[in-house]
Every structure is written in structure tokens, then in C-alpha cells.
Amino acid sequence: MYSLLHSNFISKAPLTADEFALIEAVVKPVKLKKKTKLLTNGEVCRFSVFVNKGCLRSYSIDNKGEHIVQFAFENNWISDLYSYITETASHLTIEAIEDCELLYLYKQDMEQLYMQIPAMERIMRLQFQNAYVAVQRRLNATLSITAEERYIALLAAQPDITQRVPLLHIASYLGIAPESLSRIRKQLSTR
Amino acid sequence: MYSLLHSNFISKAPLTADEFALIEAVVKPVKLKKKTKLLTNGEVCRFSVFVNKGCLRSYSIDNKGEHIVQFAFENNWISDLYSYITETASHLTIEAIEDCELLYLYKQDMEQLYMQIPAMERIMRLQFQNAYVAVQRRLNATLSITAEERYIALLAAQPDITQRVPLLHIASYLGIAPESLSRIRKQLSTR
């Protein structure tokens, strides 16, 4: 149950068995059916979730519809960090795309872990450092290259995404209309 | 010289005078004339730079021209973190927009500081956590709202930007043609 989280953490900094036991003690395992919401627009997000199995999406909603901010597959984290940090109402909704096995880490417990386990700051510093680089690269791609190129890059990074996530959501993530992605896909298949 | 860096750090976690002295000992102050490059596409980025005075931009170049990834004003950091982390050739160039006073922190020294000063991991964890949230919000804005709305938001966040940064660069940052931003500006001035 905790092996994926364990290997994720110790890949960043060593942890003793006792230290990891402290983590296990506060992590809350949750199973979730597809299409279930973990967080709804307007609530304060008081947790980060580690994905042990399945996949999820976070998205904002405006008058034009949904805009997908993030997909989270196995071995990744998802949250509304802005709401988490500021403790203000979330602008995002987080929803399971598939049936999921999740590990909840509540902010209150997380702050405790930062106090109890010196390596925890390093683990999360590296986590955020990597996440920052990844999202900055995605932003740069959004501003530099075409939707078609971004779609190809997404497939390279997550080849099973087309089996697991509806085209509709992928289009939203790429910032284009579903019809446009359908046409891109058609184009690509004829090459 | 180090007061802005000092207040930036201690706003995130307490540091003793001895600890900050360790930091001062490895930080390299540099003055830079406008339009000077700190990092050129192809080099490995071995530093992060803290902006004490002035402003800079990082950008990628492709067949369509430059794409500005980040502006850095006073009290902010700039680097090519992807190159820094992976120690591979940078795809970004970093250039001073104004005459600048900068504080260089080399990776080698930074790793030492992480070992010597326990609070350093926390400071940088918070730094990256905030940076991650900011860039994710910018990405979401890029996918959700119009260039005009993003321009207005940018002005709200950094009101002096129009005095300090050419329209040309702001347009690149927003991901639109300079002509389009000129038209947006004209529109706004008539309201």
C-alpha cells in the first residue's frame, strides 16, 4: 500500500524505518470511484494527494467551460496548492478519471512531519523544484509550439493517455477545442 | 548589499547571524549593464541569481523568434533550473533588461549550504512551492483567459512594467504578436 510512496520519498532523501512509520501513521488511504470529486470549487483544499493507482484531473471552470490544469497519474501528487497555502476557497475542482487508490496527506499532519523529520523538507523541496521545472516547460511549450507538437510531446511523456483519458479532456489540457484535437489526430494517423 | 536577500530568507525561516554569514561568504555580487547576457543558450546553467536591483528576462529561441519564459524583478530569482538540475545544455538565454545588481549563488555552493544550514531546505522548499503555484496560475490563465485579460492582470501584478520593459517583450511573454498588444493597449486606452 505504501511501497510506491516509500520509493518515491527515498529516491529524494534517505529515511529511517521509524521516520517512514511516522509518515504512514498520518497518511490516509482512500479508494475512489471514477468521476468522484475529491475537491469542489469553493472549498478550502486542506490536503495533498499521492496517486497510488488510477488517474485524476484538476480543472477550473469559467463561462467558456472547463480548463484542465493537471492530470495526475500513479506516483504523482495532486492538490490545489494555492488554496492549500493561502487557506482560501479553491478555484479548482479535482476529480477521479479512473477508479483510484489515493494517499491523503493533510496540511496539519504535513506541517508536523516537517518538524519531526529533517529530511522531509528536502524531499518536498526536490518535489516542488521538479514540479516547478515541469510546469514551466509546459508553459513555455504552450507559448512556443503548436497544439499538434504539444499533443505529440504529451503522448511521448504518457503513452497510455489515449487509452485512459477521453480526448475531450486532453483537448482541454492542451487548450484547444475537442474538434481541433480530433482533426489533429486524423492528420497524424495519415502519416 | 545583502539586506534584501536577508529579509527574503528570514521571511521563510529563521537564520542565525552565523548561518547568514555562511551564505554571504558564497554569494557573488555582480553588476551588469542592460542587454548583457548572463547565460546563453547552449551553456550549462550552474547558478541561480537573486535580483537585488534591476530586471531581467529569460527566453527560448526557435524558428519563430524569441519566447519570454520569465521576467525577474527585485527580490526574485532567475535561472534555467532545468539545465541547473540536469546539468545539460540550456535552451534558455538570460539577459538584463535594465542595469542590474545581482547576487549569484552557484549550485556547488548551494549544495554546501543545504548541508550546513538546516533551515535552507525549508527556505528553498517554500521558494519553489510559491514559484510552482505562480507559474501554474500563469499557465492556467494562458489557457483560460484572453491575452487582453492577461495583460491587465500583469499590469496589476507589476504596475511599473510598462515603464521598465519594452512592449515587444511583454507581448512575447503573453504569447502574442507585438502588433496585437499594441492594438489591445489602444483599445484599453479608449475605455
Add this chain to the structure above:
DNA sequence: CGTCTATTTGAATGTACTCAAAAGCGGTGG
């Protein structure tokens, strides 16, 4: 004062969008 760069303006072009409708696919219940 002259040169180089930045900004504005205009006109034509093209790409992705919207709207509408049909086809495909999966899941559910009879």
C-alpha cells in the same frame, strides 16, 4: 543630428473556433 530600435497602423491571410449534425462506443436495464 543621425541611426537603430520600438511602436503603431492598415490590409490581406489563415488557422482554429463555433455551431450543427451524424456516427461510434460503452454501459445499463429489460
Add this chain to the structure above:
DNA sequence: CCACCGCTTTTGAGTACATTCAAATAGACG
């Protein structure tokens, strides 16, 4: 097991909006 229903994906046609290209104007800097 099959038929139906809802949702996703595809296809088509017309439209709108930002872009490109070109040129003029304005501004900055030596």
C-alpha cells in the same frame, strides 16, 4: 443477449480573430 440511451468523437461549413507582411511614425542613444 440485445436494444436503447447518453456521452464521446468525428465531420462539415461558415465565421471570427489574431497573425503576417509592409510601411510609416515615434523614441532612444550615441
